[in-house]
Amino acid sequence: MRYKSMVAALAATVSMAFIGSVKAADVEVTHWWTSGGEAAAVAEFAKAFNATGHKWVDGAIAGSGDVARPIIISRILGGNPMGATQLNPGKDADDLVKAGLMLDLTELATKENWASILRPPSQLASCTIDGKVVCVPVNLHSDQWMWTNRKVFKDAGIEPPRNWNELVAAAPALQAKGIIPLAAAQGWPIRLLLSDIAVAVGGVPLKIKVFKERDPAAAGGPEMLKVFQAMDAARNMVDPKTMVPQWNEAVGLVISGKAAANVMGDWAGGEFQVAGMKAGEDYDCLPGLGLEAVLDTGGDVFYFPKNADPEVTKAQLEMASMMVSKEVQVAFNLKKGSLPMRADVDLAAANDCMKKGLAILADPTKVFPGEIQMVDRDTLNQIRDLYNNFFSDKSVTPEAALAEFADVIKNAPPL
Amino acid sequence: MNRPNPLFRNLNSKIASLPMVFIVLFVFVGGTFWTVAVSFTSVKTLPIFTPMEFYDAFVGIAQYQRLWRSARWMISIINLGIYGSLYTIFAFVIGFWLAVLMDQKIRLEGVFRTIYLYPFALSLIVTGHVWAWILNPAFGIEGTVRGMGWTSFSFDWLTNREMSIYAVVIAGLWQGTGLVMALMLAGLRGIDDEIWRAARIDGIPKWRTYIQVILPMMRPVLITTFVIVASGAVRVYDLVVALTQGGPGLSSQVPTIYVYETMFVGALAQGTAASSIMLLATAIILIPWVMVEFGKRKQG
Numbered sequence: 001m002r003y004k005s006m007v008a009a010l011a012a013t014v015s016m017a018f019i020g021s022v023k024a025a026d027v028e029v030t031h032w033w034t035s036g037g038e039a040a041a042v043a044e045f046a047k048a049f050n051a052t053g054h055k056w057v058d059g060a061i062a063g064s065g066d067v068a069r070p071i072i073i074s075r076i077l078g079g080n081p082m083g084a085t086q087l088n089p090g091k092d093a094d095d096l097v098k099a100g101l102m103l104d105l106t107e108l109a110t111k112e113n114w115a116s117i118l119r120p121p122s123q124l125a126s127c128t129i130d131g132k133v134v135c136v137p138v139n140l141h142s143d144q145w146m147w148t149n150r151k152v153f154k155d156a157g158i159e160p161p162r163n164w165n166e167l168v169a170a171a172p173a174l175q176a177k178g179i180i181p182l183a184a185a186q187g188w189p190i191r192l193l194l195s196d197i198a199v200a201v202g203g204v205p206l207k208i209k210v211f212k213e214r215d216p217a218a219a220g221g222p223e224m225l226k227v228f229q230a231m232d233a234a235r236n237m238v239d240p241k242t243m244v245p246q247w248n249e250a251v252g253l254v255i256s257g258k259a260a261a262n263v264m265g266d267w268a269g270g271e272f273q274v275a276g277m278k279a280g281e282d283y284d285c286l287p288g289l290g291l292e293a294v295l296d297t298g299g300d301v302f303y304f305p306k307n308a309d310p311e312v313t314k315a316q317l318e319m320a321s322m323m324v325s326k327e328v329q330v331a332f333n334l335k336k337g338s339l340p341m342r343a344d345v346d347l348a349a350a351n352d353c354m355k356k357g358l359a360i361l362a363d364p365t366k367v368f369p370g371e372i373q374m375v376d377r378d379t380l381n382q383i384r385d386l387y388n389n390f391f392s393d394k395s396v397t398p399e400a401a402l403a404e405f406a407d408v409i410k411n412a413p414p415l
Numbered sequence: 416m417n418r419p420n421p422l423f424r425n426l427n428s429k430i431a432s433l434p435m436v437f438i439v440l441f442v443f444v445g446g447t448f449w450t451v452a453v454s455f456t457s458v459k460t461l462p463i464f465t466p467m468e469f470y471d472a473f474v475g476i477a478q479y480q481r482l483w484r485s486a487r488w489m490i491s492i493i494n495l496g497i498y499g500s501l502y503t504i505f506a507f508v509i510g511f512w513l514a515v516l517m518d519q520k521i522r523l524e525g526v527f528r529t530i531y532l533y534p535f536a537l538s539l540i541v542t543g544h545v546w547a548w549i550l551n552p553a554f555g556i557e558g559t560v561r562g563m564g565w566t567s568f569s570f571d572w573l574t575n576r577e578m579s580i581y582a583v584v585i586a587g588l589w590q591g592t593g594l595v596m597a598l599m600l601a602g603l604r605g606i607d608d609e610i611w612r613a614a615r616i617d618g619i620p621k622w623r624t625y626i627q628v629i630l631p632m633m634r635p636v637l638i639t640t641f642v643i644v645a646s647g648a649v650r651v652y653d654l655v656v657a658l659t660q661g662g663p664g665l666s667s668q669v670p671t672i673y674v675y676e677t678m679f680v681g682a683l684a685q686g687t688a689a690s691s692i693m694l695l696a697t698a699i700i701l702i703p704w705v706m707v708e709f710g711k712r713k714q715g
Contacts, residue, residue: 070679073460077679095460095681186662240663241552241574378459378682385487385665392576392664404486411481413459 025315027083029302030059030075032068035248037270041336048328054315057083064246066188066384069377076101081305083312084319089126089137089301090372091415096305102134103304108317109133118324118341120361122297126373135301136320138329139338141265142295142357143370144196146286147272148261149254152179156260163290164200167261171237174260180242182234183250183259190391191384193263194231195371200291201230204368210409211374220406228390228398228405235391254283263289265298269337269353279352287356295360298370299338379412447694454478454688459681478688488689491668494580498669499648501584502591506644509588510595515625517596518603528600532593539590543657546586547573550658576666579659583651583667586658591647595640602636603629638708649697 027049033042039060046056059082061068069092072085076096087093096102109115109124114133118124123137146164153160153170156177161167171181184193199207202223209218218224242259244250251271253259262268269285277283288294302323304316322328329340334349339357347354360366371380386408390401449464456463456472463469482488513531517524534542549555550573560568572578572585606629614624630637652671655661661668670693678686 066676070675074679077461092681099461186660240576241571243574243663245660376459377680378677378685381676381680381682382485385485388662389486389490389665392662392666407484413457 024053024055025083025309025311026055026057027312027315027319028057028059029084029086029319030061030068030072030082031086032061032063032065033086034060034062035246035267035271036274037335037337038267040274041270041332044328044331044335045323048322048325048331049319052318052322054318064188066381076305081307083307083316084302084304086300087135087303088370088372089123089135089299090370091376092372093135093303094129096303097129097132097134101305103306103313103316105133105136105304105317105320106131108320112321112324114324117344119343120297120364120367122369122373123299123301123341127301135303136323137299137301137341138323139333139336139341140297140299140361141267141338142287143192143265143298144199144288144295145266145268145353146196146261146263146289147251147254147268148284148286149257149259150282150284152254152257152260155257160284161261161290163286164197165291168233168237170260179257180239180253180259181261182237183242183244183253183262184238185244185247185250187245187388188384189247189250189264191380191387192265193234194387194391196263196289197230197234198227199294199296199368200289202227203292204294204366207368208374211371212369214409214412214414216406216410219409220402224405225398225402228402231387231390231401232398235394238391240392266339266353266357267337269351270335271337273335273337273351285353285356287360293360294366294368295357296368296370297361298372374415375412376415379408382408450687450694451691453684454691456684458684460683462683472684474684478684479692481685482688482692487665487668488670488673490665491670491673494667495649495651495669497580498584498587498651499645501581502587502648502651503641503644505584505588506592506595507640509592510640511599511630513592513596514599514603517600528597531596534590535593537590539651539654540657542586542590543654546582546589547658550582550585573659574663576663579663579667583655583658587648587651587654590654591644595644598636598640598643599633602633605636606632638704645700646697649693 029045031042033039042058042060046058049056061071065088069087072082072087073092073096075082076085081101093102114124115121118137120140123140124133127133127135127137146167148160148167150160152174156174156179158170158173159166161170167181174181184190206218206223206227209215210224242253244253247264247268248271250259250262251264251268254262255272255275255277266285269279272279272283279285302320304320307313307316323332324341326342326345329342330345330347330349333340337354339354339361340347347358350358371383383405386401386404390396452469453463455475455478456469457474457477458472463472517528521527537545550570552558552571552574555570557568557570560570572582610628610632611624614628619628650671651669652675655667655669655672659667661672670689674686674689674693676686677683677689
């Protein structure tokens with residue numbers, strides 16, 4: 001009796017193993033999407049990938065890109081690669097690609113004709129190194145958004161602001177009512193805030209001149225000084241006691257009405273979505289901080305580090321194809337609050353903010369490359385540190401910060 | 416008669432220790448030399464190994480120039496000085512004092528010892544998060560005292576850039592003092608009762624006996640404790656990450672965070688330059704001590 005049941009059990013495991021080994025593979029995916037809206041979006045990817053018969057093994061790294069990037073890069077360098085990983089389009093993985101550690105997707109990209117279905121071309125171009133496609137752009141994000149809670153302003157008897165300057169003007173009245181005028185988070189969100197102010201005040205041509213052309217006269221010139229003076233006004237508006245550790249906590253303060261406004265990329269839209277708020281009614285989103293409606297084309301891309309197991313390689317290619325498919329692009333981006341990579345998808349369900357973003361993207365004069373597409377991460381981190389130090393230490397004058405900024409730009413390695 | 420070659424004396428034990436010698440030479444010594452060598456190059460992400468690659472990437476002391484120009488590194492070094500000295504001094508003073516109290520043949524000594532030693536069982540990450548809540552101005556001590564009616568009370572070290580590194584010291588002491596106490600208590604218990612009797616007969620007050628007689632006799636324990644505490648202070652990383660994330664601004668950054676963050680985001684050589692400086696600093700502190708300790712033993 002016991003012998004029989006053992007044989008049955010063995011037979012069952014063997015047949016299970018056969019079913020299992022037909023084509024399925026476990027693919028570990030690392031990313032840093034852990035906030036409410038982000039987790040909902042990544043679940044769409046997992047659902048679609050599991051439907052192909054493979055298994056999405058979620059490797060979320062809590063914190064931020066600043067926490068996740070060293071972990072991801074050291075794992076790939078250390079010979080313990082994951083199946084797929086999120087990174088930003090730009091220079092983060094260039095060295096890894098040149099060392100041949102990433103899967104070449106050129107064949108798939110040619111077969112599915114990515115070059116013509118994915119737009120804008122700059123994104124696929126960032127994924128193409130020496131003529132080889134090495135990553136999949138999955139969405140378009142832009143940093144230059146200001147988010148305001150309408151109810152907070154109405155309750156305080158103030159007209160909801162239409163731009164950054166109106167928020168600065170309204171700040172004292174808000175503070176008198178015990179409301180935080182501008183919610184802010186530590187670390188990279190400060191870089192984002194000050195970079196947004198820089199492009200809203202200084203304009204796109206200055207940004208290109210400083211970051212891409214590395215013009216030393218522009219990087220340390222009077223126009224940049226004006227930018228640092230505007231940043232000075234911003235730091236005087238934020239009480240350090242109200243600063244929170246994570247970007248989504250700052251957005252949460254706006255959602256709950258404890259703060260009036262926040263400056264954050266369009267992924268903050270996903271948080272408002274999860275909270276059940278409606279764009280244009282409950283909250284406003286102001287591209288270019290309402291001053292100059294320009295957007296950068298950042299976003300997220302997925303790289304597929306080379307694995308020894310051919311089954312995994314096959315699954316990686318299927319995942320890459322899944323990520324740019326029509327249905328997944330729509331489902332993922334609606335949850336994420338980002339814009340899809342494809343122009344040929346139905347975006348009837350898109351909210352007001354996404355429509356505003358799409359309209360700006362249609363005008364090439366209002367679009368500029370993201371910072372990480374123009375300089376390397378090391379330089380960007382130095383700028384992040386400089387901005388953070390300037391923002392929290394009021395004894396650093398705009399002039400001193402400008403001199404340091406020009407020095408960082410001067411020492412940035414050529415690309 | 417042939418005398419056996421001294422090289423082959425104790426041959427078995429020499430063979431047995433070969434793997435260890437190999438590991439020390441290649442992993443520790445080799446790794447150290449490699450780190451220092453890379454710090455003179457412009458390597459960004461991928462490590463290099465061949466002499467030709469080193470020759471191609473050689474940039475002299477450029478990485479060190481950048482290091483000392485960086486405001487973040489300067490803040491980190493100053494913070495390490497503040498944290499290292501305050502943590503070491505207070506851990507010793509408080510730890511010794513607690514050990515002396517424990518040494519008074521008190522009742523329930525085991526219970527108290529456990530209570531003081533418990534924080535050491537927590538990881539620094541947990542310690543950091545706990546203290547982040549305690550020191551949070553809105554929810555922690557400041558919020559509670561204000562809620563009780565003292566509305567002007569202020570204890571905002573975590574969000575105050577002048578004070579944030581001292582908040583790290585407090586959390587570190589809470590975690591580490593118990594260990595110092597336990598080590599010191601072991602040292603105190605090792606003192607012969609005869610010493611106490613002699614001191615009592617001579618009429619020396621108790622506190623003077625502790626400071627002038629017992630403490631010098633505990634020298635080996637003190638040195639061991641110092642090495643443990645000081646190396647823990649130099650290594651501090653997780654506590655800062657959990658407690659302040661190096662903020663507000665850059666005000667509580669420490670060198671270890673700088674090394675880690677530069678090493679794996681495309682500035683490998685910069686990270687190795689920073690760790691070479693750390694190595695040098697540690698060596699400057701340790702070498703005189705090693706020379707005094709081991710040099711003396713040889714003569715005696």
